[in-house]
Amino acid sequence: MSGKPEPKRTDGPAPAVDDRSVAARLFAILDAFAAPAGATSLTLTLTAIAQRAGLPLSTTHRLVAEWVGWGGLTKHDNGQYSLGMKLWELGVQTPTARNLRTIALPYLEDLYETTREHVHLAILDGRDALYLEKLSGHHAVRLISRVGARLPLHSTGVGLVLLAYAPSDVVQQYLATGLQRFLPRTVTEPDAVRKRLAEIRLLGLARMSEEMTAGSSSIAAPIRDRTGQVVAAVSIVTRTTDIVDPEQEQAVRLAAQGVSRALGYRRAQQ
Amino acid sequence: MSGKPEPKRTDGPAPAVDDRSVAARLFAILDAFAAPAGATSLTLTLTAIAQRAGLPLSTTHRLVAEWVGWGGLTKHDNGQYSLGMKLWELGVQTPTARNLRTIALPYLEDLYETTREHVHLAILDGRDALYLEKLSGHHAVRLISRVGARLPLHSTGVGLVLLAYAPSDVVQQYLATGLQRFLPRTVTEPDAVRKRLAEIRLLGLARMSEEMTAGSSSIAAPIRDRTGQVVAAVSIVTRTTDIVDPEQEQAVRLAAQGVSRALGYRRAQQ
DNA sequence: ACCAGAACTTCCACTGAATGGAAGCGGATG
DNA sequence: CATCCGCTTCCATTCAGTGGAAGTTCTGGT
Structure with missing residues (x-):
């Protein structure tokens, strides 16, 4: 009862013994x-x-x-x-990252070669898009993304794709918390996001424009494993233009399909 | 007093208390x-x-x-x-790996595009060549190397380059231990290796053939930082042929020079 | 050159967190 | 149903980890 038999603690600002192991x-x-x-x-x-x-x-x-x-x-x-x-040495051995990267890299290179734009590979981890790989040429627009970075799901191409195919309770939870607006065009209204996710599922592709970084847009597509589950997303980030470039979109789709096939996915329908 | 008041330890095979922290x-x-x-x-x-x-x-x-x-x-x-x-997330943040990789990657991509061969980036770590990056296309000859791998200095292209520009005491120590022979053509005799290192320094390029993996050869070149020190090496690994391909050699040289320049190196002589 | 202050390193008596043997649990195998 | 094997939990014992304080080195201001 009462206070613990503390030895001789001079009141002070809450010593609060550290019980970390x-x-x-x-x-x-x-x-x-x-x-x-x-x-x-x-x-x-x-x-x-x-x-x-x-x-x-x-x-x-x-x-x-x-x-x-x-x-x-x-x-x-x-x-x-x-x-x-x-730490680096052990880190790169982490199975998820290593396996995906090894399999995906050749396709990412192809995508880079045909488009000459930033190429991203990301997975869903917790509430973020975690960037596993990034290829960029010399010119390269300055971007915040980098290998190992975590970026929001609702304001990036890969993020939105990952969210579009995530279990509904994950989507629910994610949209429940207020979504940050980075630029005027960032879509943060839950219902508007939901509508976008449906479009992405329909199209098998996400288009973003000026929602994270001014002057840049992105096109992203889902990567599936042998079970058909979406496990990652690829994207290219381009300088914003008003016209949709069907060739670029096709290139991203092809890269995503290539990786999916290499992961053992044989598309069921379509 | 005499023996410690040990509880009831049955002699057994040396309990050997574990004094690890x-x-x-x-x-x-x-x-x-x-x-x-x-x-x-x-x-x-x-x-x-x-x-x-x-x-x-x-x-x-x-x-x-x-x-x-x-x-x-x-x-x-x-x-x-x-x-x-x-672990992966923290690992990729390791400065040495991250900085070098970020700067070198575009040049490695160029090298891959022009040669279509395996491209390696490695540094000297302890007694090994530590592979920081590896690009390979779809076809890709099967190799033991992978990102994060450690391979011997005397039997790989990047390794020999790193050894060639290492402090003499490192070379001394490395050659003092018996060098493993992987294939008939692996050079393991210390004096022969020394001679090779001198040639590499003279030529600014290493040529290896069937010394680690049967059927594959490699061409490697040194990467220097702003102080002129060799901090890494690039290589391509090709299917073994008897003829020297000057274009490939030039491509490797250019890639190494490109990275060096990006690291702030301005060649003093030559 | 001198000194003040900050940043780092070493020391050591005290103690409660980590240890590991043993017992309990659970699911695979025959 | 019995047995084995791998995993989890428990808890009395003790010694490794703790952190305040003193000592040392480095930095930069005057």
């Missing part, structure tokens, strides 16, 4: 390096890591040393830390 | 998933993880749960575990 603390350290949006990858000092992870400096010091020893973090000459190659 | 045990679990050579990515049962990591089952159970909770491992329906997307 060692593992959770180790993870918190890595999470401190998660790059925010489309920024360059982070490089942090020990103190910065400690702050971001909410850990005492000495604990951070010890745990960071463990990460460095294993290769999950690297210490640079200037004393800053960044994510280490070991 | 919690962190080390967590890492051992991830390391259990490191795919051996060119195999498909692993999927393991709890028991298998425990064995590979050398941990008691109950400890493994608890720590694996921590990884799953964070997203570093994923539990599949069948009860098997594999590396998780979180």
